[in-house]
Amino acid sequence: MSEKLSTQPYKGTRDFYPADMRLRNWFFGVIRRVLETSAYEEYNGPMLESLEIYAAKSGEEIANEQTYNFTDRADRRLAIRPEMTPTVARMVAAKMGELNFPLRWFSFPNMYRCEKPQRGRLREFWQVNVDIFGCDGFEADLECVASAIRLLRAFGADESMFAVHISNRRFFNDAVSAIANTDAEDCRKISKVVDKRNKIPHEVYAKELGALGMTEEQIARLDSLYSATVEEATAVCPESVGSAELLQLFEMLKRIGLADYCVFDFGIIRGLDYYTGTVFEVYDKAPENNRAMFGGGRYDNLVGLFVNNGKISGVGYGLGDVTLENFLTTHHLIPATFGADRKVLITRFADVPYEHYMLLQNRLHENGITASVYLGMKKFGKQIDYAVKEGYTHVITLGGSELEKGVVRLKELSTREELELTVDEAIARLK
Amino acid sequence: MSEKLSTQPYKGTRDFYPADMRLRNWFFGVIRRVLETSAYEEYNGPMLESLEIYAAKSGEEIANEQTYNFTDRADRRLAIRPEMTPTVARMVAAKMGELNFPLRWFSFPNMYRCEKPQRGRLREFWQVNVDIFGCDGFEADLECVASAIRLLRAFGADESMFAVHISNRRFFNDAVSAIANTDAEDCRKISKVVDKRNKIPHEVYAKELGALGMTEEQIARLDSLYSATVEEATAVCPESVGSAELLQLFEMLKRIGLADYCVFDFGIIRGLDYYTGTVFEVYDKAPENNRAMFGGGRYDNLVGLFVNNGKISGVGYGLGDVTLENFLTTHHLIPATFGADRKVLITRFADVPYEHYMLLQNRLHENGITASVYLGMKKFGKQIDYAVKEGYTHVITLGGSELEKGVVRLKELSTREELELTVDEAIARLK
16 A cells, blocks of 8 residues: 555646635626526536537537547447537427427536647536527527626626627628638638638638638638628628628627627637537637637527427537636636635533534524534644634634533634623624 | 437436426535535535546445546546545545645535446436545544434434434444454455345345354344344444444434434445445435435545545545435425526517617616516517416516607516506516
């Protein structure tokens, strides 16, 4: 037994000690309140799914390269979920006849991505997923973008801190067709190049588009769209349904007072093949953290992978805990303490029978007061040190002489004020 | 695309639709409140762990047979956690110098067990794990048993519905030694037979003990312990530390008023090899569901697997969501509704510009009222049907004529009472 096991968590995963957990519970709590106030309902699904549901629509790359996958004893190919959308589409498909559409759903799943960990991207992460199912109109796209803004605003963030970059896949295809006269497959290939434009030198970008048959003049026209307003950009393909959708969405965002948060961005593609209409990404505006934090969009065909006549459209987004924490830290939006409630440590003396402490603890619990007996037997000073380190606000002392007199001593740790009280009086004071 | 993917979740796992999720959130919410009131702190750890931490102490059987395990690209052998205790022991070991002992910790992890699903045992489950670290004395054992009772009582369960069966591993070893004059290894083998006594015919049980060298008379003496009181049983080995621990624990349980919930049971072993002292299992008393629901005990050597001088003792238990739900259902302890709060659907008419609905929704949210605009455009009657099915309590109507008059119509769905009000009046009424 001299060979010791490693105490480190698996690479790219985290241990959540109580302080870490309080932070995560705080920010998921804020999100839950916002979503529940907007009548979203929580769901969850299994951590393991059949690998094929990712292969079918998220693209082979994600399915094979980016998931932890393996074969079970019955030879089923399984993956640890790398994202939630295929699961929720499967769940909607399974109960299509019973569900009451439109649905507003959310979830806080943990998931795994099999890749090299880097800033903001770990192998295990938690993500709030928000989806609306069964509404084909602009109303769902609008609500989806508005809810993303609502979430960040609930933390105190405003338009100086983040922006929602919006585009539309239908518009994108029509604009590219209008400029380069391409078919759907070429268009998809061009979208992959556009998607990585910010990550590669412009020469490489132009060369890749050239290899797809675009002329220099066409590339220049495409380039001009990146700085275009939504009105200028949609003028390239005015007949496009996608153009109409974009204009309507921006008009509605303006009318409900969210224009300052939103910007048209031709470069927003979203890597996943399943998006069909509106796509958006939320950017952190801080110079030191200027990047897409999260995004989402409309996917109209995903439920159809599971059932015939599965024409249920979806619009949604997912926001990871690591990204959110980086954003809140960057903008100093994390409070110093979370609900520092009163919390009472009952210190212990050897000359008092132990049941008195346990029964006193019960009395406090029954009155809704967070309390615990010091476990074990150490010197009084050590017990007080323990209380201070653990964030207890009060200490109750019950020694032999207090027991005889039928009282306790209640001490407030911040003021060091100490009072001799009956248990009832102490409870009344603590309440 | 005519070949459709299955809509079923992976065998032994569950989809949690909103109604299922409300139930789970309700019972984990009750548990969280009870534990937090007793000053327990929440933690969590990664879903994937190195396989060796299970092999090292949970026994090879669990590690290899009962986990989902695989090798990652860097050839690390990983397992999806089948239980939480090795993770929490690793976490405690990693920060042993910084942590403020004793710790009272809890967690709600999801985990996977690779076995045939059966009633009360699924492949994926959630479990509340409660552990106390760093208290060697009876106080931690007592608090641990008391907290298990507190949890079930918080749901309205009482001593007519469940019982805590208690024994002690040290006592067991000493009692078996006293009866059969065995060494530690034989004792361990005998414990495996005792552990399955209720699942096998008595002849098989007696034969297996005989094969381990026990005489018929010794087996008869062992048998008599199953119906013994704690005083009778401990008389077999009165000098045993385990006997003293058992007697003290039962005495304390009596003094703090929990004797009616607790019973000595020689047959309680707990399969896992890591237990060293007190062991207990909580039994459902319902005739139709009479079985061990969950259990735990003291494990003094687990942290030591990770660090030298890692002498941090632990006492803990874990309670699975499937088991808890079965228990609550059996005893009719699940309320018909969970917090049926007021929830307002804003119905929609085509002749009113949509921003009015979104802005009204914002007003309600700002006042803390759960509200949503009906997404899409259907006939009024269909929108009302939707509201009823989704559990909305109120409907707000804002048509063209209301808009002109600057009012809305607020309808309470249960009474069908409808009032024409200004938005401020409606908000005041809903608050």
